[in-house]
Amino acid sequence: MSATRLALSLTLVVLAWAGATGAGLPTVSHEGRAYVELKRVAASLKSGTLEAGAGSTRARLRTPGHVVTFTRNWSQILVDNRPLVLDAPVRVKQGVWLVPESFVGRVLPKLAGGPPVRTAQAPAHAPAAEVALEELRFRSYPSFTRIVLETSGPVTHKLEPGGLGEARIRLIGLGGAAQTEEVRDGVVEEIRVERVGADALLRGVFEGAAGPVRASALADPPRLVLDFARPADTAGPGERRVEATPLRTIVLDAGHGGHDSGAVGPSGLMEKELVLDVTRRVARLVEERLGIKVLVTRDTDVFVALKDRTSFANKQRADLFVSIHANAHRQAGMDGVETYFLSSEATDSTARQVAALENGVVQLEKPAGRGGNGHKVDIVKTILWDLAQSEFQIESERLAGIVNDSMTQSLRIGNRGVKQAGFYVLGGAAMPAILLEVGFVSNPKEERRLKDGRYRDEIARAIFAGLAEFKRHWDQRTRAAGDGPPVPRAR
Numbered sequence: 001m002s003a004t005r006l007a008l009s010l011t012l013v014v015l016a017w018a019g020a021t022g023a024g025l026p027t028v029s030h031e032g033r034a035y036v037e038l039k040r041v042a043a044s045l046k047s048g049t050l051e052a053g054a055g056s057t058r059a060r061l062r063t064p065g066h067v068v069t070f071t072r073n074w075s076q077i078l079v080d081n082r083p084l085v086l087d088a089p090v091r092v093k094q095g096v097w098l099v100p101e102s103f104v105g106r107v108l109p110k111l112a113g114g115p116p117v118r119t120a121q122a123p124a125h126a127p128a129a130e131v132a133l134e135e136l137r138f139r140s141y142p143s144f145t146r147i148v149l150e151t152s153g154p155v156t157h158k159l160e161p162g163g164l165g166e167a168r169i170r171l172i173g174l175g176g177a178a179q180t181e182e183v184r185d186g187v188v189e190e191i192r193v194e195r196v197g198a199d200a201l202l203r204g205v206f207e208g209a210a211g212p213v214r215a216s217a218l219a220d221p222p223r224l225v226l227d228f229a230r231p232a233d234t235a236g237p238g239e240r241r242v243e244a245t246p247l248r249t250i251v252l253d254a255g256h257g258g259h260d261s262g263a264v265g266p267s268g269l270m271e272k273e274l275v276l277d278v279t280r281r282v283a284r285l286v287e288e289r290l291g292i293k294v295l296v297t298r299d300t301d302v303f304v305a306l307k308d309r310t311s312f313a314n315k316q317r318a319d320l321f322v323s324i325h326a327n328a329h330r331q332a333g334m335d336g337v338e339t340y341f342l343s344s345e346a347t348d349s350t351a352r353q354v355a356a357l358e359n360g361v362v363q364l365e366k367p368a369g370r371g372g373n374g375h376k377v378d379i380v381k382t383i384l385w386d387l388a389q390s391e392f393q394i395e396s397e398r399l400a401g402i403v404n405d406s407m408t409q410s411l412r413i414g415n416r417g418v419k420q421a422g423f424y425v426l427g428g429a430a431m432p433a434i435l436l437e438v439g440f441v442s443n444p445k446e447e448r449r450l451k452d453g454r455y456r457d458e459i460a461r462a463i464f465a466g467l468a469e470f471k472r473h474w475d476q477r478t479r480a481a482g483d484g485p486p487v488p489r490a491r
Contacts, residue, residue: 027101033088035098038070045111054095057393063111070099072393073420079107082216130175131155131222133193133200140185140311144211147191147204147226154222157215160201167204167213167228174200185315187211188228204228247474249293250286250467251313253323254279258303263328265441265450271326272301274450278438279324281460282467290468310429319474320399321433322467326450328442335443336414339404340435341396395432402473403434403466410462413439436463 025044027034038059042050045063052059052070061068069078070090077084084107088100135150149155155174162168171193179193184207192203204213204226211231217224254276256262262271276298283294295316297309313321327338400418408415416437438459440446449455 025104028093028098030091030093030098031088034101035088035091036101036104038097038099041099041104041108044108048111052097054092055394059090059097061111066111068107068111070097077103077107079110131173133174133176133179136179136181136191136193137307138181138183138185138188138191138311139307140183140187140314144227144229145183145185145187147188147202147228148223149193149202149226150223152222154217155224157217157224159213159215162203162210165206165208165210167206167210169202169204169213169215169224169226170196171200171202171224173198176200185311187230202226245319246478247292247319247471249295249316249318250320250322251295251297251316251318252279252283252286253297253309253313253321255323255325256303257298257301260303263326263441265447266332266444267447267451269441269447269451271328271441274326274441274456275324275438276301278456278459278463281456282322282324282463285460285464286467289464290471292471310433313433314430318431320467320470321429321431322403322463323433323435324463325435325437327437327440329440330442332443334440335446336416337404337407337411337439338416338437339400339407339418340437341393341400341418341420342429342433392429392432396434398473399432399470400434402470403436403463406466406469407436407438407459407462410465411458438463 025036025040027036029035038052038061039050042048042061047064049062050059051062057072059070059072061070066080067078068080071077072092073089077086077090086100086106087102090100091098131151131153133149134152135148137148137150139146139148149171151174156172158170158172160168160170174193176193178195181191183190186207189205189207192205194201194203204210206228209231211229213229214227215224216227254272256272257276258272260272262275264270279296280299283296286292286294295312295318297312298304309323310321327334397418397420404415404418407413439450441450
């Protein structure tokens with residue numbers, strides 16, 4: 001064979017493999033990054049099918065033997081139910097789903113029958129060096145309780161037979177002292193980490209009979225995620241029924257409290273006092289005029305851990321979660337209101353700064369927010385393991401828009417817009433959830449207004465009007481549920 005013919009043959013082989021794996025797909029530029037249209041990715045696969053509505057929160061790419069799940073505005077995807085974090089979030093632009101170009105090289109070969117994709121899995125064998133437990137935390141949901149063990153390195157786990165009221169998970173090679181965490185959320189009574197020779201044994205003690213347990217080992221940071229389901233719930237852990245029901249319960253969350261003052265204005269106005277007063281005023285209006293149940297995460301000057309705020313809302317099976325805050329900025333002239341909903345990626349640098357400021361409260365919690373090695377935990381990464389809120393992202397965005405419009409129109413104040421960022425306090429909410437910034441205490445002029453009881457009444461009425469308008473839309477969709485998609489509701 002001549003050199004020319006050999007080169008041509010090799011070229012054809014390369015092109016054939018590239019076509020099979022989607023290489024060479026045209027890219028589009030979005031936010032300074034290269035993206036590929038998800039529909040083109042599906043078309044490059046012989047048997048690929050795509051489920052991706054323009055207004056949907058999630059999209060699914062199916063091939064024989066594989067399913068990839070994408071969530072709008074999230075960097076984490078699920079490849080055959082195993083998490084994989086991409087180098088950029090999935091976006092929807094003018095109704096078209098876009099995935100980062102890196103997806104083609106990292107995932108498509110697996111879908112096309114090529115080399116397996118690398119996902120966050122536990123190693124096949126126990127690590128040689130002892131691994132330390134850096135943090136033990138939990139979140140409560142209506143149908144399950146999630147326990148997360150964050151460790152200094154990967155840990156192999158093994159489910160062992162347990163008694164009627166307990167689950168047992170052996171953590172091979174995990175060192176450290178025994179530890180107990182009280183939960184008492186109606187599913188799990190407590191979690192015990194005990195020493196068993198060179199290993200640790202995690203015992204989940206249930207308040208009743210033990211339900212199904214699902215364990216997932218994730219990376220970056222290394223952690224074991226355990227989902228304990230309610231025995232009476234036929235859905236698996238993390239699965240939620242979609243149901244149209246009237247809006248009955250709202251949880252209002254006054255930010256900060258206790259030893260956490262929040263932002264402090266130039267004349268001494270503390271965010272924690274301002275937002276507690278505003279929250280009380282909103283609660284009275286909602287109860288009196290909407291006739292629905294209102295619960296608050298705090299009604300006094302006490303400190304409440306961030307994870308406990310949405311866990312409380314989940315336990316109460318609330319329909320909405322609204323966290324009320326006040327802003328601050330090094331530029332004294334900064335003013336206006338802004339509203340946030342959760343995303344793993346911030347809208348802009350300002351949104352990232354606001355999220356970082358609010359997430360900094362975690363460092364005041366003990367032991368949350370700091371690992372055993374003394375290094376700060378990446379808060380956004382702790383959000384990524386929990387995709388509960390992504391189920392309600394569209395409703396959260398709608399709620400944020402309605403309330404933000406109501407505030408800016410009623411208060412005659414600058415509109416800083418609706419934004420998204422990785423707020424830890426919203427990360428575990430199993431319902432539409434937003435965070436409000438009602439003004440800048442760092443602005444001397446705005447601080448004076450925020451001290452005025454009459455202006456606080458105006459803020460409360462503006463928030464109430466937004467909630468009332470959202471309820472009106474919610475109830476309309478509930479009545480018309482037979483003719484259209486239902487409103488998500490956790491059960």
